[in-house]
Amino acid sequence: MQTQNTAQVITELATKTGKSEEEINGLIKAKIDKFSGLLTEQGAVFMVQKELGMGKEQLEQMQVGQLEEGMKGVEVKGKVEGIFPAKEFDKGGKKGKLKSFILSDGTGEVRVTLWNDQVDKYDLTRGSEVKISNVLVSKFNEKKQITLGFNGTIEILNKKEEEFDKLSNLKSAMTSVNVIGRIMRKFPCKDFETTDRKGKLCSFQLSDGSAMLRATAWNEKANELEKFEEGNAIEIKNAYTKEGRFGVELHLGYSAQIAETKKEVLGAAELLKDSVKEKKISEILPGENAIILGTINGVEKGNLAYDVCKKCNKKITRTENGTFCETCGETEVRKNAVVGVMVQDETGAIKTTMFRENALKTIGMTQEELEKILIEKPIDAVIAELNGKLIGKQIKVLGYMKTNQFSGNNEFMAKEII
Numbered sequence: 001m002q003t004q005n006t007a008q009v010i011t012e013l014a015t016k017t018g019k020s021e022e023e024i025n026g027l028i029k030a031k032i033d034k035f036s037g038l039l040t041e042q043g044a045v046f047m048v049q050k051e052l053g054m055g056k057e058q059l060e061q062m063q064v065g066q067l068e069e070g071m072k073g074v075e076v077k078g079k080v081e082g083i084f085p086a087k088e089f090d091k092g093g094k095k096g097k098l099k100s101f102i103l104s105d106g107t108g109e110v111r112v113t114l115w116n117d118q119v120d121k122y123d124l125t126r127g128s129e130v131k132i133s134n135v136l137v138s139k140f141n142e143k144k145q146i147t148l149g150f151n152g153t154i155e156i157l158n159k160k161e162e163e164f165d166k167l168s169n170l171k172s173a174m175t176s177v178n179v180i181g182r183i184m185r186k187f188p189c190k191d192f193e194t195t196d197r198k199g200k201l202c203s204f205q206l207s208d209g210s211a212m213l214r215a216t217a218w219n220e221k222a223n224e225l226e227k228f229e230e231g232n233a234i235e236i237k238n239a240y241t242k243e244g245r246f247g248v249e250l251h252l253g254y255s256a257q258i259a260e261t262k263k264e265v266l267g268a269a270e271l272l273k274d275s276v277k278e279k280k281i282s283e284i285l286p287g288e289n290a291i292i293l294g295t296i297n298g299v300e301k302g303n304l305a306y307d308v309c310k311k312c313n314k315k316i317t318r319t320e321n322g323t324f325c326e327t328c329g330e331t332e333v334r335k336n337a338v339v340g341v342m343v344q345d346e347t348g349a350i351k352t353t354m355f356r357e358n359a360l361k362t363i364g365m366t367q368e369e370l371e372k373i374l375i376e377k378p379i380d381a382v383i384a385e386l387n388g389k390l391i392g393k394q395i396k397v398l399g400y401m402k403t404n405q406f407s408g409n410n411e412f413m414a415k416e417i418i
Helices: 006-017 021-034 041-051 220-225 356-363 367-376 379-390
Strands: 060-062 072-083 087-091 094-104 109-115 129-140 143-158 177-186 190-193 198-207 212-218 233-244 247-252 257-260 289-299 305-309 316-319 322-325 333-345 348-355 394-403 410-417
Touching (some): 041 072, 220 257, 305 316, 305 367, 333 356
Antiparallel strands (some): 072 094, 289 394, 316 322
């Protein structure tokens, strides 16, 4: 069903509603402005038609391959092939967000874009069958795309539960890969620049019990990865694989999604049980995963927490006017726990550093309790109390040894408190 000439529609609306054409044009402009200029004029006209009770209610069912630019008020069915992560935008001072997915039905495929409130309205999963009503068909970069018109809806006809691959089953050149695992090691992020592009990459080791492989997050995904710590259990969607120096590697590009998982994942110690041994402190080699068993003989001086953005977990900057996140601009701050303790066995002692959940577990506090005590008491008093509680306590830690780039001393970085 193709659109009528826009001028004819405006004239018809003015005649039937008693409004002037200027008023109708004002309503259309308001719709375009509401969507930050990203809504086509035809889409805005259709919305105004519906609001004034002049829109056509009957929907024509179309196949994806039949869709043409300019169609409106039609209905399509198909399968969700790939889902792209939501993105926030700021255009002309107006903020919003969008999310896209690919719809296919055997006759073709088309990108579907959801805007603002629509983004969180639908719980879409890859492989689900859906019916989309009241669509508007347009073109972007010479490719057809559809958006929801006024009162447009998505009905999930057959929801497909997300499926995740085992790391051991991954082969080179796979796309749309979903996996769950635990971050075993994070390597320093790197900025790069070639003749035609520049960007950032962060590599890490991921394990799910079936295998451990190297993964690399690129650019925006590298920034997202930085909010996760070693030992965190995560799920990755829409990644791809390629052959690397040491076998198959997982890569997180623009369309990938990374988040903490609610699914059960083995602990780091269990994942590494066949490859990690308990060692004396004097026996640990740089970079080696190991388990140490010793006694805490002191809590290192420090702030016990550092401030990060509450939204994205990135570094915050303090100014005379308050705090703000250099990455997303948010001003709310939360504290990430960090504690260093000296662990000693009969062969030596080593500073052992824990972050977030591991730090809280070691000092025996919740996040709320830590934040409260840091407000109520001086840091020296808090550390003195912790020394009284922790000195002499036995602790078993899975981690690895690294050299502190500032002090030059060796430290044991905790992955899991056993």
